Amino acid sequence: MAEPLQKKLQAELEKYQQLQKELGRAVAARQKLETQLTENNIVQEELQLLDESNCIFRLLGPVLLRQELRQAREHVGKRLQYIGGELKRYEQQELQARP
Amino acid sequence: MAQAVSVAELGLPQLELLKGQLEQEVEFLSSSLAQLKVVQTKFVEAKECLNVLHKGNEGKDLLVPLTSSMYVPGKLQDVRTVLVDVGTGYYVEKSAEDARAFFKRKIEFLTRQMEKIQPALQEKHAMKQAVLEMLAQKLQALTAAPAGAKA
Numbered sequence: 001m002a003e004p005l006q007k008k009l010q011a012e013l014e015k016y017q018q019l020q021k022e023l024g025r026a027v028a029a030r031q032k033l034e035t036q037l038t039e040n041n042i043v044q045e046e047l048q049l050l051d052e053s054n055c056i057f058r059l060l061g062p063v064l065l066r067q068e069l070r071q072a073r074e075h076v077g078k079r080l081q082y083i084g085g086e087l088k089r090y091e092q093q094e095l096q097a098r099p
Numbered sequence: 100m101a102q103a104v105s106v107a108e109l110g111l112p113q114l115e116l117l118k119g120q121l122e123q124e125v126e127f128l129s130s131s132l133a134q135l136k137v138v139q140t141k142f143v144e145a146k147e148c149l150n151v152l153h154k155g156n157e158g159k160d161l162l163v164p165l166t167s168s169m170y171v172p173g174k175l176q177d178v179r180t181v182l183v184d185v186g187t188g189y190y191v192e193k194s195a196e197d198a199r200a201f202f203k204r205k206i207e208f209l210t211r212q213m214e215k216i217q218p219a220l221q222e223k224h225a226m227k228q229a230v231l232e233m234l235a236q237k238l239q240a241l242t243a244a245p246a247g248a249k250a
Contacts, residue, residue: 036187043186046201055192057182064190072189079187 023097030090037083044076107233111241114234121227128220132213139209146202152178152195 047069050056056072057064067075109117157178162170181198182190193201 039186043189046185046191047189050191054197057190057192059188059190067189076187076189 019097023094026090026094026097030087030094033083033087033090037080037087040076040080040083044073044080047073047076109233111234111237114230114237118227118230118234121223121230124223125220125227128216128223132216132220135209135213135216139206139213142202142205142209146199146206149181149195149199149202152181154178 047056050069052069054069056067056069058067058072152175156175159175161173161175163173164170178195180192180194183193183198183201185191185201
């Protein structure tokens with residue numbers, strides 16, 4: 001009589017552990033994204049304070065490439081949008097895994 | 100889900116768990132605070148370095164590091180602008196004044212963040228102390244009771 005019950009408990013336990021792992025992963029990914037969001041916000045603020053007179057460079061591998069203020073602002077803006085979208089996705093994942 | 104339970108009501112294993120959890124939180128907050136302090140020191144140093152860049156030093160000889168153990172001789176050519184790392188791979192050419200203002204802003208930002216963590220850290224620390232006291236009390240009560248029963 002205890003056998004099928006035990007099997008059922010085992011299955012439920014595995015499901016629970018699986019959900020816990022997924023939750024952990026979603027939370028870790030979200031923390032990483034939050035860090036990137038903060039950093040990109042800082043960069044955007046700094047870019048707002050600049051004008052055309054300042055030279056902006058971007059580090060691509062070992063090379064510093066010259067960039068226009070407009071380009072840089074666009075790029076950071078797009079990154080912020082992308083991160084925002086990813087954050088929402090992970091938040092939803094988290095909500096699903098939690099209850 | 101969370102209910103306020105008096106620490107006195109918790110049994111020994113729960114107290115142990117709580118102590119472990121609070122210890123972890125205190126560890127994490129302390130280490131974050133330390134990291135922020137390190138970064139802030141770097142910015143303070145960078146700001147001090149700017150003071151070297153003035154007309155009086157233009158054209159002077161200096162040593163440029165190529166690796167951590169190899170330098171090449173050079174001359175200080177441009178004392179007007181510096182290249183500042185603003186984050187996510189972006190570098191901006193700024194005048195010494197703008198760079199100073201930038202570092203000042205960063206230092207203030209970090210100070211504000213550290214001030215935010217400080218009270219949370221103190222609270223967790225106080226909670227941990229309370230739990231440790233309760234734990235000690237319970238242990239004492241446990242060891243005292245059988246001794247009292249025997250006598």
